[in-house]
Amino acid sequence: MTPPRLAFILGRPWGRRTALNWLVVVIAVGGVLGWTAGNVELSLGELVRGAGWMGEFLGRMLPPHWGYLGALLPKAGETLQIALWGTLLALVLALPLTFLGARNFSPNPVLYHGVRQIFNAVRGINELVFALLFTAAVGLGPFAGVLALAIHGAGMLGKFFCDAIEEVDPGPVEALRATGARPLQIAAFAVLPQVWPSWISAGLYRFETNLRSATVLGMVGAGGIGFELVASMKLFQYEDTAICVLLILAMVMATDALASRLRAKVLES
Amino acid sequence: MIEVRDLAKRYGAITALDGVSLRVAPGEMLVVLGPSGAGKSTLLRCINRLVAPDAGEVRVAGRTVGSDARRLRDVRRAIGMIFQNHNLVPRLSVVKNVLTGRLASMPLVPSLLQVFPRADLDLALECLDRVGLRARAWERSDRLSGGQQQRVGVARALAQRPQAILADEPVASLDPKTARLVLSDLRRAAHELGIAVLCNLHQVHFAREFADRVIGISAGRVVFEGTPAALSPDALAQVYPGMEDESDAPSPPGQESDGVGGNGAPAW
Numbered sequence: 001m002t003p004p005r006l007a008f009i010l011g012r013p014w015g016r017r018t019a020l021n022w023l024v025v026v027i028a029v030g031g032v033l034g035w036t037a038g039n040v041e042l043s044l045g046e047l048v049r050g051a052g053w054m055g056e057f058l059g060r061m062l063p064p065h066w067g068y069l070g071a072l073l074p075k076a077g078e079t080l081q082i083a084l085w086g087t088l089l090a091l092v093l094a095l096p097l098t099f100l101g102a103r104n105f106s107p108n109p110v111l112y113h114g115v116r117q118i119f120n121a122v123r124g125i126n127e128l129v130f131a132l133l134f135t136a137a138v139g140l141g142p143f144a145g146v147l148a149l150a151i152h153g154a155g156m157l158g159k160f161f162c163d164a165i166e167e168v169d170p171g172p173v174e175a176l177r178a179t180g181a182r183p184l185q186i187a188a189f190a191v192l193p194q195v196w197p198s199w200i201s202a203g204l205y206r207f208e209t210n211l212r213s214a215t216v217l218g219m220v221g222a223g224g225i226g227f228e229l230v231a232s233m234k235l236f237q238y239e240d241t242a243i244c245v246l247l248i249l250a251m252v253m254a255t256d257a258l259a260s261r262l263r264a265k266v267l268e269s
Numbered sequence: 270m271i272e273v274r275d276l277a278k279r280y281g282a283i284t285a286l287d288g289v290s291l292r293v294a295p296g297e298m299l300v301v302l303g304p305s306g307a308g309k310s311t312l313l314r315c316i317n318r319l320v321a322p323d324a325g326e327v328r329v330a331g332r333t334v335g336s337d338a339r340r341l342r343d344v345r346r347a348i349g350m351i352f353q354n355h356n357l358v359p360r361l362s363v364v365k366n367v368l369t370g371r372l373a374s375m376p377l378v379p380s381l382l383q384v385f386p387r388a389d390l391d392l393a394l395e396c397l398d399r400v401g402l403r404a405r406a407w408e409r410s411d412r413l414s415g416g417q418q419q420r421v422g423v424a425r426a427l428a429q430r431p432q433a434i435l436a437d438e439p440v441a442s443l444d445p446k447t448a449r450l451v452l453s454d455l456r457r458a459a460h461e462l463g464i465a466v467l468c469n470l471h472q473v474h475f476a477r478e479f480a481d482r483v484i485g486i487s488a489g490r491v492v493f494e495g496t497p498a499a500l501s502p503d504a505l506a507q508v509y510p511g512m513e514d515e516s517d518a519p520s521p522p523g524q525e526s527d528g529v530g531g532n533g534a535p536a537w
Contacts, residue, residue, distance in 0.1 A: 169359075171352065171354060171356035172356050172358040172359070174352075174356060175350065175352060175356035175357075175358075175369075175422075176358075176369055176372065177345075178319060178345060178348070178350040179345060179346070179349075179350075179369065179372060179373055179429055180341075180342040180343065180344075180346040180348075180372075180373035180429075181372040181373050182342065182372070182373070182377060184377065185373075185377070185381065188380075188381050189358060189361070189365075189369050189372065190358055193358050193361050194358070194359065194360070269360075
């Protein structure tokens with residue numbers, strides 16, 4: 001009899017105890033998943049029964065109402081501009097705090113944890129929730145959308161920027177400290193050259209994400225193409241809905257392609 | 270002039286420095302020898318207070334190196350430092366890396382806006398000239414070879430117009446030829462510019478070749494002090510305890526010994 005020709009290797013060989021532990025974990029995870037599947041009403045049957053209705057829905061979208069495109073383009077433009085300003089203001093809000101929220105540069109732990117918690121809090125709340133808040137504050141329209149993206153995005157970018165600073169090579173920082181350079185000079189000459197490519201890359205990625213978010217902000221009245229999307233559905237103008245969806249797709253894909261090329265360029269440098 | 274008196278530093282249960290005293294005169298190149306973990310690096314970092322010593326006194330150019338932040342920055346301007354892995358800022362040009370040696374003497378706001386005094390730029394280029402790299406001034410520093418980057422590190426230290434230079438294993442990761450270039454740069458800086466140079470090395474033959482004076486450190490204490498010529502086998506045995514045990518192992522024929530790292534004890 002020939003010995004087996006394949007070996008299954010995950011880590012070091014298991015003892016009986018480890019195998020038993022894994023068995024317990026698998027059973028526990030399986031149990032939890034089974035229980036929650038019931039709670040969220042996972043049901044293949046419902047999906048199959050609904051398929052027909054979805055087909056009908058898609059059918060009503062055809063043919064797309066191309067004449068609607070002209071009226072829709074300005075709204076798409078507004079979405080793009082909301083994403084742009086949301087990203088820029090997020091940068092403006094996040095940048096001044098980044099060095100305070102980086103463990104290796106923060107002047108004291110209270111400030112460090114404070115800044116990190118602010119970033120965590122605004123990151124934890126979805127853009128749509130902020131949009132509802134700001135439409136109440138500054139009224140319906142794109143400005144509320146810009147503010148929503150700016151606040152949520154500041155939390156995202158802030159955390160990323162702080163993490164990038166924490167990961168810099170400490171060698172050049174020590175070298176500049178040894179020359180007697182002042183803290184701001186150390187930040188500008190030893191840290192920024194190490195982090196700016198990843199910062200710009202994160203900013204571009206944020207713009208991509210903001211554009212996707214901006215397409216739904218209109219649903220709560222915060223400007224952009226989302227309002228038209230919801231309105232056309234509520235009025236059963238599915239041919240118009242189709243145009244909205246297609247335009248959003250085109251816009252998002254074009255931006256993603258452009259931004260990822262820019263990011264690749266920046267990261268190369 | 271560097272003056273160190275009774276310097277002590279502990280990391281938890283480990284004693285890194287145990288009452289080290291030394292002086293380096295202007296224009297003198299003092300080499301510190303010792304095994305890894307003997308406290309050489311801690312000694313240098315305590316002199317410019319990148320590491321705060323537990324006890325002892327450090328004076329450089331007549332000024333005490335203490336904890337007051339403003340005064341510390343001020344005295345650090347007079348102390349250049351060279352690191353084992355050069356610690357240049359990646360992505361910055363060579364000349365800007367050298368200019369970072371001038372930052373402490375520049376007005377703050379213009380420097381943050383990347384506006385530098387002409388005189389500082391000229392000085393930076395002159396320092397690059399000194400290490401033979403002026404032609405590479407506008408290239409990105411991380412495009413240079415390891416040896417060239419280390420020489421830019423020397424230029425950065427020189428740009429401070431320092432009274433003292435601390436060099437922490439400056440040639441540990443360089444080939445012997447490049448290592449000689451860097452050590453020559455340092456010795457010339459000492460002899461021509463009157464800088465007090467304190468240089469950690471672990472290659473005994475480089476100490477013999479380049480040092481004006483040698484100090485041996487073992488377990489945080491000075492166990493040898495003298496001229497390179499006084500580095501007898503007995504003296505080395507004190508600096509590197511336990512080396513005798515390996516000396517009866519035959520050295521492979523024809524192999525050039527390049528310091529303590531290899532089994533080249535007979536080459537001393």
